[in-house]
Amino acid sequence: MKIKKEFIGHTIYKGRVKIHLSEVVTEATMKRLILEFPQFLEEDKPKKKKKDAALD
C-alpha cells in the first residue's frame, strides 16, 4: 500500500495523534493508516517489467 498522491503533504489530526503523510512513512505508521485511515491509501501498482530483447 502507498499513500494517495493527493494526500501527500497533509496531516491527519485525530484525538491527540498527528500523522504527517509524507511519501515515505515508517512501517508502524503504515500499519496504523491501513487499520484506521484506509481512505488515504491505494494499492501499489506493479512496476512494468522491461521487455527482454532476447525474447522478441
Add this chain to the structure above:
Amino acid sequence: MANCFISSGRGHFCQGQVGGIKTIFLANWYDANKITDVTVDASTGEVSGVTTASALEFFQFDLDRQTSSFNQTITTGGGGALNYEQGLDVHMSHDSEKSWARMQNVTEGVFQVIILDNNGVYYLAGVDNGISMTGGTYAHGGDVAFTDYVGYVMQLIGSEPFPAFNLSTTSTFTAFSSDLTLSSEQYNTAQA
C-alpha cells in the same frame, strides 16, 4: 528530535484584520454524530478534509455585533503536556418563548462548533472533546433600565489537544458539503 521543529519565520503583517466573531454553528456532539478526524494541508494550514461518522448537521446562531468573542488559551505543563482551552463568550439579544424552550438545549448539550469571525474566517473547535456551557445569564442578567441588555450571555468552554482548525474563508458548508450540512431551522422572532 520529535516532529516539532519550526521550518519558517514570521514577518510583519500589513494592517487589515479586525476582531470579534459574528456567527457560531453548533452540532450535537456524540459518538455517532461528530467529526472524528481532520486532515490539514501542511503547506497552507487549511483543513483539506473531515471524516464524520455520518453527515453532520450544524445549526446557525447569529451573534450580537462586537460583543462576542472566541478565546484560545494555551497551557503547557512541565512534563510535556499541552492543552488548548477553547472559550466562547457569546451574546444573543432578545428573549422569547421559543428561546426559553430552545436555549435550554444549548445550555445542557455538548457541541462541535464552527466559528465565523469578522474577517470571514471559519474555525472548527471542540473536535476531540466537545464544547459545553460553563456559565452565563439566561435571558435576564441584572437589567434594570429600559436600555439595559436583555438576552442570552453564555460562556462555552472546551479543552483540546490542538487549536481550532482553520477552515479558510470558503463557506464550510460548501467546501465540505458531503460531510457537513447547515440546517435551515432557525427562528428570529421576539416574544409574541
